Amino acid sequence: MPYREKIAWLSLLAMAVTFGPYFTMTATRAVPAEPMPNLHQLGLFAATAIAQMLILGIGHLYLRRSTQDARMPLDERDQAIMRRSVSYAYYVLIAGMILVGCVMPFNSSGWSIVNAALFMIIAAEVVHYGVVVFSYRRQA
Amino acid sequence: MIQGSISNRIRVLRFHSGEMSQAELGQRIGVTRQTIAAIEAGKYSPSLEAAFRIAHAFNLPLDQVFQWERQKAAK
Numbered sequence: 001m002p003y004r005e006k007i008a009w010l011s012l013l014a015m016a017v018t019f020g021p022y023f024t025m026t027a028t029r030a031v032p033a034e035p036m037p038n039l040h041q042l043g044l045f046a047a048t049a050i051a052q053m054l055i056l057g058i059g060h061l062y063l064r065r066s067t068q069d070a071r072m073p074l075d076e077r078d079q080a081i082m083r084r085s086v087s088y089a090y091y092v093l094i095a096g097m098i099l100v101g102c103v104m105p106f107n108s109s110g111w112s113i114v115n116a117a118l119f120m121i122i123a124a125e126v127v128h129y130g131v132v133v134f135s136y137r138r139q140a
Numbered sequence: 141m142i143q144g145s146i147s148n149r150i151r152v153l154r155f156h157s158g159e160m161s162q163a164e165l166g167q168r169i170g171v172t173r174q175t176i177a178a179i180e181a182g183k184y185s186p187s188l189e190a191a192f193r194i195a196h197a198f199n200l201p202l203d204q205v206f207q208w209e210r211q212k213a214a215k
Binding site: 002069072075076077078080136138139 | 170171172173174175177178181183184186187190
């Protein structure tokens with residue numbers, strides 16, 4: 001498996017195990033009535049971001065040491081796959097930002113909008129790495 | 141638009157070049173082994189420059205490595 005496909009799998013895994021629980025907890029748990037209501041959500045987000053950084057950092061180090069083609073520069077096919085994946089992810093991100101920035105303010109506020117924006121960024125990243133994996137799988 | 145498909149003889153040419161490996165060919169033209177595998181399988185069409193480099197690696201003109209076959213129009 002090429003190094004860049006492994007990195008894409010790692011990124012998808014990191015998002016699944018960090019932002020998966022984050023969005024599940026955010027959607028299912030009510031915000032506790034505290035003097036500082038933002039603290040709970042900020043703490044959850046900080047823990048999620050730190051966990052993701054740790055998984056990605058350790059994963060990158062391990063893959064860089066264990067994969068032969070890790071130090072090879074991007075060739076033209078790698079670049080074509082990157083261009084394709086970024087362009088698909090861009091459309092998801094733009095659609096999400098239009099929804100979050102132009103539609104949601106009419107019926108939502110506060111953390112709902114913040115989390116929706118975060119969700120769309122993660123969705124765009126999932127599409128980005130998903131297209132990378134799919135492209136390497138089918139050798140395109 | 142004229143429809144067609146690109147085929148190539150890289151696998152055969154590698155065989156005739158002393159069983160040159162995909163990794164070795166990739167190294168000579170500056171792409172990964174996986175990219176050579178994708179080109180051989182017809183899943184990826186290389187840039188014109190990479191195609192010339194591949195042909196040069198076998199000391200052959202481009203049209204003896206890559207062929208373009210026109211598809212017959214459906215009636």
